[in-house]
Amino acid sequence: MRDEEFNAFAAGAWEPLRRTAYLMTGDLHTAEDLVQDVLTRVYVAWPRVEDPGAYARVAMSRHMMNRWRRATRRPRETALRVEHDTAMDDLAAAVALRTDMVAALTRLAPRQRAVVVLRYFEDWSEAQIAAELGIAMGTVKSQLHKGLRRLGVHLTSPPDEQRPADPVRCDSTRPAPDAALPAAPAAGVMPDAR
Structure with missing residues (x-):
């Protein structure tokens, strides 16, 4: 029995x-x-x-x-084998998204991957994850935040583009990259010193 x-x-x-x-x-x-x-x-x-x-x-x-x-x-740490999950032309976009998601999960640290999988795939609460992994609730939240941010970076970038793991933070005193810079003075011309 x-x-x-x-x-x-x-x-x-x-x-x-x-x-x-x-x-x-x-x-x-x-x-x-x-x-x-x-x-x-x-x-x-x-x-x-x-x-x-x-x-x-x-x-x-x-x-x-x-x-x-x-x-x-x-x-x-090994990469998930993409050949197991490659999307074929006749399959739905959902399969392609799943393949991208699995590939992006491989780029997470082991603890981040475990926390993200347990929270969103197994639908565990943050308290359950903290208790089972033996970490603080704040650690679970920060690992979720960092893991989701990294997943977003990897899922929104084209596959051939090499993006950094974390976005570069700009100093607020620096001008934005698209901001217009003042024109350089012509050669031999002194700028006005008023």
Whole structure:
């Protein structure tokens, strides 16, 4: 009975967990390994688990954070493979947007990526994210703000254009780049010193 219930749960939860893990890790094979580890933990705890879906998501976020914390086992940051998600000419614009979003997520720092994915993909509250990742609520908010700003920069720039990770802040005393500059005096003419 226990095995049948778990098998039914694992079959239904595999794909949603793999998608979330893929967005958090940036690598399909690492994501599948992560989901396998999480499902193993769920199986061991199955008799005492009331909500296996919630338990699996929490176990996945904790397991991912533990991987990031361990300096010796810290995974190498890899780019999401665009060839898995390239938009074809006959597909809708939504698929192209998804591809751009996945590519932009790879440019975020691991904690920013985790916070953005948990908040907007898994629909967790800021308090839940702070509790699960062991960080302050203010850190969650600042990571969300920075992550969304970087996503906006990467999603609005053309793919071939190299833009900096963060927009350059201008000093307010400097003129704007389009502001008209005073004309230089002609050669040999002294400016009026009134």
